[in-house]
Amino acid sequence: MWINVLSKAEIEEIHERSLEVLEKTGIQVDHEKGLKVLKKAGAKVNNKTKRVRIPKKLVERCLRTVPEKFTLGARNAEKDCPLVRGGRPYSRNGGGADYTLDLETGKFRPLMLADVRSYFKLMDGLDGISFVAPVFGQDMPVLGRDILMLREAFAHTDKHIHLRAYSGKTLEYMFKMAEIVAGGKEELKKRPVVSLLEAPISPLKFLDVTVDALLLCGEYGIPLDVCVMPGSGSTGPMTMAGNVLLFNTEFLGGVVISQLAHPGAPLQYAPRPMIMDMRTGFSLVGSIEGGIMAAAGAQMAHYYDVPVSLHGPWTDSMLHDGQSTFERTYLTFMAAFAGANVLVGAGMIQESLVISHEQLVIDDELHRTVVRALEGFEVNEERLGMEAIARVGPGGNFLADPHTLRFLRGERFLTHLLYRNSREAWEGSGSKDFEERARDRARTILREHQPNPLPGDVSKALDELVGNALGQLQK
């Protein structure tokens, strides 16, 4: 069932070569505490160039303590996402966007706080969106915007929340907020209601904020996506093999820093290989090569036995149009069948810049479709329907047979968006195309869905903490 881009020998070669890159070329780290931890464990640190060369043995030791599975906890435990090898994939929206296509006018414009709220509400109301990541309102204050986003997210959904942090300082405030929602430090460790993503800068450079995240997440027991995203031909080698080698090396660099400071800290391998368009210089996210390299990344993650997050519904298109559907469909299916635990990108268009409500609704459908595809079907006595076939016999039909009634519900995926009736009926209901039907569904959910509110005391405690944090940041 799985896609195998790499043979077993090739996986081992990429692993060995990654160790070689870490030992010979090394990574760049400028973080005082991070450097101290690395040096103490036996890495060769050049204090002048901040180059850290990591011995093979040290990487191997650190790989042994990375957990093979963990759960992304939700405020509502029914919406927990256990990330287990061979388990079903979960989906989340693409985070970080700050523009939108207006749901009513279709016009491209800055994303505002009001959109952020409606977007969170929509994500909460869609079953095919398993958990949520922040998107940013441009009318919100710059200082502490990440903290305010988390506050909004907690208010609008009881699903797991995937954070984005501007600095180590704001990150710590956000973890304190998560403690309030989880009900204490220990509870947060047991069922982390938030997780984080941080990306080293390709090639091989770990900024302070990334090292802060690696250390702080370990301390709080918060799952961290080590997002490695070299751009083939620009920040990574032109070749796919070289690019996979580079992102794998960067992932291992993250593993070492994290596990040295906090052995057993939960990490997710998050390859986001991109390619630079050699005609324009743009970094592309929707290319087929990106999909192939990501599938190879999943194989590396399985080799290390760590959960893996890949881009699923991703596109370079400016609109939720045919190109968008085309790119996100093949990427989603490739990633899911490569064994990704998390599929990332729902609702996002134009790389990572723009969100669209109707795209989110379409991606909800796409996710439920791919999960259905992965489920396949059971083969057993009852489902083979030997008796029914005998009963109906040659030339009959199964419409009213008891076997049909027995399996009528549950065997098939129920679509919200795909049109499956006559032309007359279609014209009768307004001749709406796929996108228009998605817009209708978005409007209905926004009108009718009621998110599960935060308990009053939790809400109050959060507001207090946010107020203090913003005050501190302004100092």
Place this chain on the structure above:
Amino acid sequence: MRRDEVAKITENRKRGEGMMPNILEQMQKDLYSGKVEEVKKEVKRALEEGLSAQEILNQGLLAGMEKVGKDFKAGDLFIPEVLMCAKAMHAGLDVLRPLLAGSGATMMGKIAMGTVAGDLHDIGKNLVSMMLVGAGFEVIDLGVNVTPEKFVETAISKGAQLIGMSALLTTTMPAMKTTIEALIKAGVRDRVKVLVGGAPVTANFADSIGADAYAPDAVSAVDMARELIM
């Protein structure tokens, strides 16, 4: 090229024949193929043949880059190839520079490039810088997290005619406005043009902060720089 050929060209030139000396044609061809050493040698040889530095620059190097630019825009050449061509052009230019400086011949403009304060992303800025260098501009790359003061100071002390600012985050975009304000405050805004770009930056935003131009990609950044400076 053989000695007798060179002699023939020199002879032709003396008689005012052969509008485009072979050596310049070959220079353009080798520049197009990104042959660094060849272009350097050809520039030296052209000087020996008695061509002026300005002639070699205009009809050899810049004319060669023009063809490169044309084919790049048509989608026939890729960025790394253009960068190789630029490298070859600069190898030739290095030979000419002392002569050009002495003769009062004109060079392209000087540009200070940087990613704005608070922003650490540099691949886009680097790409634009490389393309500008390729087009013959002198680029002062200030790196990432460049403060408004640094931009202003560079514009004044190095005589940059244009400042190119890049941002990848909406949270750092306001630093572009602050930089323009700092240029005004320093009293140099009228002689320093401002070009902005980066993934979240839009033409509307560029207008709203009073930038001179916005470039959505590296190619138009070069076009814009030409338009603004020349």
